[in-house]
Amino acid sequence: MTEFTTWDILRNLLLATRWTLLLSLVSFIGGSVVGLCLLWLRISPRAALRRLAKGYIELFQGTPLLMQLFIAFFGLGLFGIDVPAWLAAGVALVLWSAAFLAEIWRGCVEAIAKGQWEASASLGMGRLQQMRYVILPQALKIAIPPTVGFSVQVIKGTALTSIIGFVELSKAGTIVTNATFQPFTVYGLVALIYFALCWPLSKSSQILERKLNVAHRNH
Amino acid sequence: MSLIEITEVRKSFGDNEVLKGINLDVEPGEVIAIIGKSGSGKSTLLRCINGLETISSGSIQVAGAQLLDDELHLKALRLKVGMIFQQFNLFPHLTAGGNVMLSQMVVKKTPKPEAEAMARRMLERVGLAHKFDAFPDELSGGQQQRVAIARALAMQPIALLCDEITSALDPELVSEVLAVVRELAKEGMTLLMVTHEMKFARDVCSRVVFMHQGRVHEIGPPEEVFANPQTPELRQFLGLQAAA
Numbered sequence A: 001m002t003e004f005t006t007w008d009i010l011r012n013l014l015l016a017t018r019w020t021l022l023l024s025l026v027s028f029i030g031g032s033v034v035g036l037c038l039l040w041l042r043i044s045p046r047a048a049l050r051r052l053a054k055g056y057i058e059l060f061q062g063t064p065l066l067m068q069l070f071i072a073f074f075g076l077g078l079f080g081i082d083v084p085a086w087l088a089a090g091v092a093l094v095l096w097s098a099a100f101l102a103e104i105w106r107g108c109v110e111a112i113a114k115g116q117w118e119a120s121a122s123l124g125m126g127r128l129q130q131m132r133y134v135i136l137p138q139a140l141k142i143a144i145p146p147t148v149g150f151s152v153q154v155i156k157g158t159a160l161t162s163i164i165g166f167v168e169l170s171k172a173g174t175i176v177t178n179a180t181f182q183p184f185t186v187y188g189l190v191a192l193i194y195f196a197l198c199w200p201l202s203k204s205s206q207i208l209e210r211k212l213n214v215a216h217r218n219h
Numbered sequence B: 001m002s003l004i005e006i007t008e009v010r011k012s013f014g015d016n017e018v019l020k021g022i023n024l025d026v027e028p029g030e031v032i033a034i035i036g037k038s039g040s041g042k043s044t045l046l047r048c049i050n051g052l053e054t055i056s057s058g059s060i061q062v063a064g065a066q067l068l069d070d071e072l073h074l075k076a077l078r079l080k081v082g083m084i085f086q087q088f089n090l091f092p093h094l095t096a097g098g099n100v101m102l103s104q105m106v107v108k109k110t111p112k113p114e115a116e117a118m119a120r121r122m123l124e125r126v127g128l129a130h131k132f133d134a135f136p137d138e139l140s141g142g143q144q145q146r147v148a149i150a151r152a153l154a155m156q157p158i159a160l161l162c163d164e165i166t167s168a169l170d171p172e173l174v175s176e177v178l179a180v181v182r183e184l185a186k187e188g189m190t191l192l193m194v195t196h197e198m199k200f201a202r203d204v205c206s207r208v209v210f211m212h213q214g215r216v217h218e219i220g221p222p223e224e225v226f227a228n229p230q231t232p233e234l235r236q237f238l239g240l241q242a243a244a
């Protein structure tokens, strides 16, 4: 039987961390794009579009991410579509992130005074122009801390994809444990790596928020 | 043909009818003061003319063009009619100059150098040429409101709607804004302004509209309306104003 050094364990875990990072990045960026579209629908003047977006958001916020992963992975399989784990993981996390980001951003957009919409409308701007030049520049500023904060949830959310067999940090932890029989060391290291990824993000979210509260100037 | 023709305009919020059949024709170059108690529908009337509220029935025409509730017609209307708000509503993330330039570039697609030249001219016109690079929160209320006026003027509207534009100002800042409006009136700008400044209305306006419970209750030149009110409601309103 081969002996595993701590370095062997760590090296394997770090290699798998790349996948955690990649999946997080894809989920966050894809979620932002889809989330922006959802936001647009969610604040549309058309009630039907608003309801559609609201339904989507409530569906994804009201069910466990794990179920969403199962449905993306096994559900599509039922229709004869063979979904690889990475694809199911990516799609589910993008759709899930989009729901939460859209809702976070809606709050930020609604925090902008109604007078800003009215003034820009009275100057002849269309809705897209109002959004692009007047509302979003102001909303983005207040959206940064909660958005950075949410990225922590995305990283932790990727751990669930281990259950459908995507080999990221958590799954690698299980595999390495099975080979080394050192669960405490392995999972301890896994937790440390997650912490090293998440802590700087949640800390910077806090700092950004404090800065924003101190800054009484709007630019 | 009148510049602004308001015919039998009604507006309800739910089952609360706020405008109950308004008729008002505004000639080019007229300066009209709209007075009346709080809640009588003055703001709602101005907001309807600018398309910020959709009317329930009746019609509004500006320079012969019908006010319709789709983005194209609304945009055309808003290029003709500018609006100034009680709360200034400057864009806080842009400088005074940026505020005046933005809609020119975005809506009219004016190239930046021309938009900037226009912005400087308009800020000059309201006496704020030196504040081009100042952000709104570095300006006093009176200065902010003058930037808002410059911003509306930069779109070269044929009429301006002013909704209590001095009501949010400290008393000592009111006159600098009124001076700008007075100048606009002199230059022939068509103005529709909701105001509590009775002296200003008397001096500058060609007609005064007294609104009461969603109707034009009395209308006439300021000398008549102020000196010889025909209805007890207007008498009472003017009495309250004098006492205040």
Ligand SMILES: Nc1ncnc2c1ncn2[C@@H]1O[C@H](COP(=O)(O)OP(=O)(O)O)[C@@H](O)[C@H]1O
Pocket (backbone or CB within 6 Å): B013, B018, B036, B037, B038, B039, B040, B041, B042, B043, B044, B045
């Ligand atoms: N967006 C709105 N929704 C519901 N009611 C409104 C709205 N805007 C105005 N109102 C009502 O319309 C009436 C007239 O308001 P307004 O036009 O602001 O009066 P004024 O400007 O003369 O004080 C008030 O009773 C007010 O409560």
Ligand SMILES: [Mg+2]
Pocket (backbone or CB within 6 Å): B042, B043, B044, B164
């Ligand atoms: Mg009002």
